[in-house]
Amino acid sequence: MRALLDLYLKTMKLAIVERFQYRVAEYFYMIGMIAEPVIYLVVWTTIAESQGGVVGGYTAGEFAAYYIVWTLVRNMNIVFTPYGWEFRIQHGQLSGMLLRPVHPLHYDLAFFAGWKVVAIINWLPIAAILTLIFRPTLDPTLLEVGGFFVAIWGAYLVRSMLLWALGLITLWTTRVGAIFELYFTLELLLSGRLVPISLLPAWAQQLADFLPFQWAFGYPIEVLIGQLTPQQILYGFGMQALWILIGLGLIAILWRFGIRRYSAVGA
Amino acid sequence: MDLFRLFWLYLRVSVMNELQYRVNFFVQVFQSLLALITGLVGLALVFSHTNELGGWSRTELLVVMGVHILMGGVIRTVIQPNMERLMSDVQEGTLDYALTKPADSQILVSVRQFRIWQTIDIVMGLLVLLVAVYQLQLGIGVLQTLSFVVALLLGALMIYSFWLILTTAAFWVVRVEHVLELFQGVYQAGRWPVGIYPAWLQTGLTFLVPVAFAVTVPAEALTGRLTLQTLLGAAALSALLLVLARWIWRTGLRRYSGASA
Incomplete structure (x- = not known):
């Protein structure tokens, strides 16, 4: 256990140092990234104003809060991409990873967690600028701030597990692009990334309740901007834990069978 | 003319190359359909809460979406592949192969890759546009079609010049590949008419990254909003950008030291 903790800390440190090297590139990337929520924000603010101030329970200021917090959650959402597995297999990286004494999942979890530290630091000035421009209505209680801090890491774990499991499909076939695209489209629509869940039609909201996407995106945002009661916040933690466990189960099964195929192909 | 001859030649080679990988056709159809569905869902969501957005009706916004997809296709077919190749050529020093050819170097680097x-x-x-124009029931005349095509061409020229200027920066700073992410992020803004954005952002989307001219102006032509002034402004700005891009390309080329130097 101590050795594993040590591994996490070392890998995180490595990731932090690596990421800090490319600061200009980082900001290019960040500006490209914030274009997306700013567009959504402008569209929904325009609608809210033309509809007498409120749409789907959100005022213009609350939309601003939603989409500014969005930018941090989006950063927390960045995990090892399922497209990366093809590269790992083609370039023989996976073989090297298999030789190590711990499960490769640990490296990815630790590495991207390290990146998050840098992402959060780089995000702060951007959040400040967006706040000055769009004037969000944001007045969280202490409980909501604390809940948010736990929820974004929960979101990170939920998305890590699910995308890792998704990526493992590459062990069976390399024509996986279509599956991934389908997954990402559903995620965009039903996670709260495109619009807050409460703006979806009722049937889509019900559908979203059966899927993991919102627990990795919309939920942490709603915690901080004060859309949820304490009971709902607790329920969300439960759902995050549930989906992390489901993801882990999927990874365990896919890994066991997939890795056998891999050695058969790669030998 | 040199430009068209080279364009046609490289296009033929690319087509022959790509026809070897026909499965990619279906992959692309699938991806484009998903993107189209996402766009339509977004539009449906917006109009489940309102009847108009910044003075544009649902069908008119479908026109904007059609132009956005169409122009995105033009960018990804011709402009982006060439500029990506140019970036990597500068980084790896392989641009020498293009420069030593007798044709004009700017033309050559702009038509090599499709x-x-x-x-x-x-x-x-185009299909989305057809459906939208049919639904509008405005009866698009010859003049409107013509101004739409002209606006579209001018928009494409501006995007090309803009991108060439950014890529040419590679002669000075070498690492510019993140320009791509930046542009893709900003180009999404064109899905909606630029009129809905706050003034400072409109200015940026018009003059810094010419998304307004590339998407909104052609859409204005089809929805009866385009004034002669706007069209002339577009023509002037694209001429200016073309000259500027040409000048920066020439200047940058003098700085390029090649692979072995």
Whole structure:
């Protein structure tokens, strides 16, 4: 256990140092990234104003809060991409990873967690600028701030597990692009990334309740901007834990069978 | 003319190359369909809460979406592949092979590479436009069609010049590949008419990154909003950008030291 903790800390440190090297590139990337929520924000603010101030329970200021917090959650959402597995297999990286004494999942979890530290630091000035421009209505209680801090890491774990499991499909076939695209489209629509869940039609909201996407995106945002009661916040933690466990189960099964195929192909 | 001859030649080579990988056609169709569905869902969501957005009706916004997909297809078929190749050529020093050829170097680096399966988006955009124009029931005349085509061409020219200027920066700073992410992020803004954005952002989307001229102005032509002034302004700005891009390209070229130097 101590050795594993040590591994996490070392890998995180490595990731932090690596990421800090490319600061200009980082900001290019960040500006490209914030274009997306700013567009959504402008569209929904325009609608809210033309509809007498409120749409789907959100005022213009609350939309601003939603989409500014969005930018941090989006950063927390960045995990090892399922497209990366093809590269790992083609370039023989996976073989090297298999030789190590711990499960490769640990490296990815630790590495991207390290990146998050840098992402959060780089995000702060951007959040400040967006706040000055769009004037969000944001007045969280202490409980909501604390809940948010736990929820974004929960979101990170939920998305890590699910995308890792998704990526493992590459062990069976390399024509996986279509599956991934389908997954990402559903995620965009039903996670709260495109619009807050409460703006979806009722049937889509019900559908979203059966899927993991919102627990990795919309939920942490709603915690901080004060859309949820304490009971709902607790329920969300439960759902995050549930989906992390489901993801882990999927990874365990896919890994066991997939890795056998891999050695058969790669030998 | 040199430009068209080279364009046609490289296009033929690209087509022959890509026809070897026909499965990619279906992959691209699938991806384009998903993107189209996402766009339509977004539009449906917006109009489940309102009847108009910044003075544009649902069908008129479908026109904007059609132009956005169409122009995106043009960018990804012709402009982006060439500029990506140019970036990597500068980084690796392989630009020498293009420079030593007798043709004009700017023309050459602009027509070397095509991704023909991306033309599916051009077709898809045209289909969306046809449906939208039919629903509008305005009766599009010859003049409107003509001004739409002109506006579209001017928009494409501006995007090309803009991108060439950014890519040419590679002669000075070498690492510019993140320009791509930046542009893709900003180009999404064109899905909606630029009039809905706050003033400072409108200015940026018009003059810094010419998304307004590339998407909104052609859409204005089809929805009866385009004034002669706007069209002339577009022509003037694209001429200016073309000259500027040409000048920066020449200046940058003098700085390029090649692979072995």
